[in-house]
Amino acid sequence: MTLILTAVISYLIGSVNSAILLVRGLFHKDIRSSGSGNAGATNAGRSYGAGVGALTLLCDVLKAVAACLIGRALAGDTGRALAGLFCLIGHCWPVFFHFRGGKGMAVGTGALFTIDWRATLILIVFFLLVFLLGRRVSLSTVLTVIVYPAVYYLMHGAWDITLTLTTVMAVLIVFQHRSNIARIIKGTEPKFAFKHTDKK
Numbered sequence: 001m002t003l004i005l006t007a008v009i010s011y012l013i014g015s016v017n018s019a020i021l022l023v024r025g026l027f028h029k030d031i032r033s034s035g036s037g038n039a040g041a042t043n044a045g046r047s048y049g050a051g052v053g054a055l056t057l058l059c060d061v062l063k064a065v066a067a068c069l070i071g072r073a074l075a076g077d078t079g080r081a082l083a084g085l086f087c088l089i090g091h092c093w094p095v096f097f098h099f100r101g102g103k104g105m106a107v108g109t110g111a112l113f114t115i116d117w118r119a120t121l122i123l124i125v126f127f128l129l130v131f132l133l134g135r136r137v138s139l140s141t142v143l144t145v146i147v148y149p150a151v152y153y154l155m156h157g158a159w160d161i162t163l164t165l166t167t168v169m170a171v172l173i174v175f176q177h178r179s180n181i182a183r184i185i186k187g188t189e190p191k192f193a194f195k196h197t198d199k200k
Helices: 002-014 018-027 041-048 050-092 105-115 117-134 137-156 161-176 178-186
Strands: none
Touching: 002 050, 018 041, 018 050, 041 050, 050 105, 050 161, 105 117, 105 137, 105 161, 117 137, 137 161, 137 178, 161 178
16 A cells, blocks of 8 residues: 555656646746647757756656655655656656656656666766767667666666666656657757747
8 A cells, every 4th residue: 555655646746747837837838839749858948948948857856856755755665666667657647737748857867866876877977978979868868768777787786676667667768759769760850959049
């Protein structure tokens, strides 16, 4: 029952979509009708500027941290990892917004930070290196989550329930990027750039 409660609470926390709420509150628009249509930090930054993108990123990371801390308090390490997974599910398929949410990288980062901050820092460095080389957030995200299980395993030396649940998170994040992967293969995936508001 404790694990079920953890899953439900975490799903509901994840369903509070930062991009949708911020863009709706600040611009009276639906982020899912702008840019790529994704309700996440990358599209918020592309469509409405760096400030909105950064705030969305922060909120998404913090909600995952909050969910995982609650999960840890309720059900220990297993609860923490389970909370991360269900927070991600809520973010991607939010009950409050017709099950159309984001792709989950920021939520995954926040969850992993509460589980193993050292592995998180290694993965952030890896992400940034790939991004600097290609300027594509989607490519950096997909490659980072693919290498995640190996990084965690090498650091802990065992395949445990935490790694199992977080690997499921990694698979879901890759799944959410399937359209990006198709464009990467075709060579049509755009490079990242913030929205410019300068008037000519």
